[in-house]
Amino acid sequence: MPETIVINGRSIDRGEKVLTKLVISKLPSGTVIEIPVYVFRSVHDGPVVLLMAGMHGDEVNGTEIIRRMLSKKMLYPLKGTIIAVPILNIYGFLNFSREVPDGKDVNRSFPGNREGSLASRVAYRFMKEVMPYVDYGLDFHTGGSSRENYPQIRCVLSDHKNEELAKAFAAPFVLNAPYRQGSLRKEAGKLGKSILVYETGESLRFDEKGIKTGMEGTCRVLHHLGMTANCAEAKEPTIVCQKDIWLRAKNAGLWRTTIQAGEYVKKGQLVGSITDPYGEMEVRLNAPATGYVIGLNNMPVVNQGDALLHIAF
Numbered sequence: 329m330p331e332t333i334v335i336n337g338r339s340i341d342r343g344e345k346v347l348t349k350l351v352i353s354k355l356p357s358g359t360v361i362e363i364p365v366y367v368f369r370s371v372h373d374g375p376v377v378l379l380m381a382g383m384h385g386d387e388v389n390g391t392e393i394i395r396r397m398l399s400k401k402m403l404y405p406l407k408g409t410i411i412a413v414p415i416l417n418i419y420g421f422l423n424f425s426r427e428v429p430d431g432k433d434v435n436r437s438f439p440g441n442r443e444g445s446l447a448s449r450v451a452y453r454f455m456k457e458v459m460p461y462v463d464y465g466l467d468f469h470t471g472g473s474s475r476e477n478y479p480q481i482r483c484v485l486s487d488h489k490n491e492e493l494a495k496a497f498a499a500p501f502v503l504n505a506p507y508r509q510g511s512l513r514k515e516a517g518k519l520g521k522s523i524l525v526y527e528t529g530e531s532l533r534f535d536e537k538g539i540k541t542g543m544e545g546t547c548r549v550l551h552h553l554g555m556t557a558n559c560a561e562a563k564e565p566t567i568v569c570q571k572d573i574w575l576r577a578k579n580a581g582l583w584r585t586t587i588q589a590g591e592y593v594k595k596g597q598l599v600g601s602i603t604d605p606y607g608e609m610e611v612r613l614n615a616p617a618t619g620y621v622i623g624l625n626n627m628p629v630v631n632q633g634d635a636l637l638h639i640a641f
């Protein structure tokens with residue numbers, strides 16, 4: 329564990345608990361955009377764990393998970409350091425948007441560029457100032473607008489540390505998810521740091537079950553690393569899935585389903601239908617595979633090719 333952590337020029341010694349701010353840039357109005365970074369350090373040696381939310385600014389479940397843990401003082405470690413970032417993409421948070429104002433996705437912009445566009449600058453500052461200290465991390469996300477994810481961990485299961493932390497988190501589902509180009513998870517992986525993604529619910533909507541599951545899972549990971557004293561055990565067993573497939577809309581129209589997120593479906597099972605809005609056409613849809621519905625489109629109006637059900641197995 330480093331003796332001193334320096335973020336945005338602020339030195340943080342063992343035993344300190346501070347809120348520092350990572351300056352990114354200025355808005356056209358001149359307002360300075362800075363990312364609040366909480367750093368809680370024990371005097372005792374231990375790992376450095378990152379808890380990060382709001383990389384996609386409209387995905388507020390993770391922000392709420394970290395907010396509740398901050399407010400309940402659950403992030404003071406017995407050993408090591410916890411770095412908590414409740415909102416990475418301040419721009420998206422203010423605009424109710426996934427992206428930054430240039431339309432780019434921060435989680436496709438890592439490792440970033442000092443002279444690049446906004447998304448790339450956010451990624452660059454984070455990689456330079458925060459990531460060098462981090463050993464492990466949890467990156468909180470949600471499904472998109474009206475796309476609900478059942479609480480799940482996504483990670484590369486062939487990596488032993490990922491697998492160990494996913495087991496400790498004990499979410500209802502773990503999905504083996506290869507690294508994506510430009511993601512924090514991939515760039516951290518290259519540096520030998522394990523970042524797990526926790527997904528729950530949909531953007532701009534609180535998912536109470538997923539928030540609680542996220543807090544408990546985070547607590548279990550910290551406990552596993554010896555950083556907290558005790559945590560609640562998982563209420564459901566974890567189902568590990570190696571593969572996943574999307575059922576997509578063959579036709580545009582009105583989509584309806586009686587399937588709930590988390591449900592088990594069999595290949596060929598009727599899972600819903602798409603109709604035109606005039607009562608003349610109906611297309612029935614069957615599950616493309618046997619598995620668990622880990623993601624569900626709750627938007628009734630769909631276009632051809634839209635993702636409807638995410639099935640993992």
Ligand SMILES: [Zn+2]
Binds near residue numbers: 387470
């Ligand atoms: Zn996201």
